[in-house]
Amino acid sequence: MSTSDVTTEGIRGARPGREALTGSVATAGEQRRRRGRRRGEQAMVPDAEFRSYYGKPIINQIPWEARDIAGYLFLGGLAGASSVLAAGAELTGRPDLARPMKYTALGAISGSVAALINDLGRPARFVNMLRVFKPTSPMSIGSWLLVGYGPLAGVAAVTGATGLFPRIGRAATIGAGVVGPAVASYTAPLVCDTAVPAWHEGYREMPFVFVGSAAAAAGGMGMLTAPAGQAAPARRAAVFGSLLEAAATTCMERRMGMIAEPYRGGVGGALMRGAKALTVSGAAVGAVLGHRSRAVSAVCGAALLAGSACTRFGVFQAGVQSARDPKYTVVPQRERLREQAEEKAGDPRSNGAATR
């Protein structure tokens, strides 16, 4: 028989080897005396900061393509913030800013949905995303947001282009402007609601990094496409976005401690540094000189768009790097356990909980 019954009394029909102990019980006393100096288990590599299984990662690697999903984060942010700018421009009589922002929103959201579908293992089953509504899944919420936002952005762009149904167009523009910020910010919980250390541990600041990056990108697009006379809000949005992104990124890295390393080193670090240089310089130069020259405005706008893309690809890459190295999983968890143990030791009510 190769099976046995597990009961509260013990195992019935168990093999004799079932009770085997590692090591010999008979010589335990002697052993303990002899090894008093080095008792118990030894660390395999005592100098190492942490232990691991042959240095292999603990969590499985993110299966997403950087082009698709980092691109999806960038385009979703661009679309959402563009809709807010479009709505503001429409309501304040800046049609030459409103129109390109509406086109941008439709183009970007279409591109982001295409990227998302392309990244699915079974693209034909995309509609399964709409089988359920699950608040515990940011991807489910995001799918429903896209279902609501996409048509609004589409109607706003098409009515803007054709001039048909101006009232419906205006309502859709305002609607897209209201839903847009949610589209731009929900992608932060999307990536943070994972076990990827560099993503999860940044969940407080990541939404602000993302909406800042989105505002900078939309502002950049406005500077690139609208005449300088109507692009003042776009320039200010770029300044607002770049400042918010820079501040949130700094806070995030400071809070994370050692988990922030992937944001500073490797490809992720390079992308984050490039993002900061492009975004801050694009916004600053654009704010000072953008209203004088269409060409300068366009170059700054392009730099802002590139900076926003670099931020998203940098965050994505930092996540990949933090998933690859078991250090980022083990060390913070060990630290957490040590803190909990210290707390318990300080609490006189609980002792004997040290075994775990």
Added chain:
Amino acid sequence: MALDERLGGVPAADTGDGGPRMGFFTDTSVCIGCKACEVACKEWNMVPEDGLDFTAMSFDNSGGLGADTWRHVAFIEQRAPIGLQESGVGRPDTVDLGIPSFERPGDTTGADERGEFRWLMSSDVCKHCTHAACLDVCPTGALFRTEFDTVVVQEDICNGCGYCVPACPYGVIDKRKDDGRVWKCTLCYDRLGDGLEPACSKACPTDSIQFGELDELRQRADKRLEQLHEAGISSARLYGEDPEDGVGGDGAFFLLLDEPEVYGLPPDPVVTTRDLPSMWKHAGVAALTLFAGVAATFFGRQR
């Protein structure tokens, strides 16, 4: 076969949702690293071949859990005594068995080094968490909780979004490259439904893998831990048995002889969705900040 009798061969649907929670207790102290569990799992579940390679680090040739490895036996070699093991137990001098040899094992290493070596072997598997991140984040509802309180993927629903892969704090579920969908241990949902025990525990020759009702397994594990501690094996510890831990306790838990990370397990896993309410709040404030910030750009000088 305990489960047969308990269910009396009744189809799973008839047991209802109120049935006991089933799980695994993997006692790694008696694992011999035979990999019968890996083979049985592959055979029964028709999991495709995923490379017949050696990892060049140990006898481990499957590396870790993934789409095509639902049971994974870890091999750890340590320059440490096995518990309180002594070589040459019970006899002062070595006995000559008459086997021809030029040199006796251990002669050149010196007395201090003899016995300073141990194998740790452990069969890893999906933990079937009480609070399962993969299930929480699945946007299609393909992942669901069964009447046995296990977590299973419905392969006809999964659209391969891959969200569950980075959500799992243990690195269990993964995407199959040529197939596009995600796969993991089902705790042999089909066998359970027919009153059979899972293939891996059925095949385990040392009962290192024990299958049963979780409550009973926990009691057994406590007894086993006590037994090992009494025997002086102070490094023995349970992993994943505590309903108070970050995932609410594992449906498949372990007895380990070293720290979890040595086996490739996270020392303090937390279900990522525990922080999700806070994430939504932060995202909501960020969305309002974006709206207000961009709206504010329309005030001021018309430059």
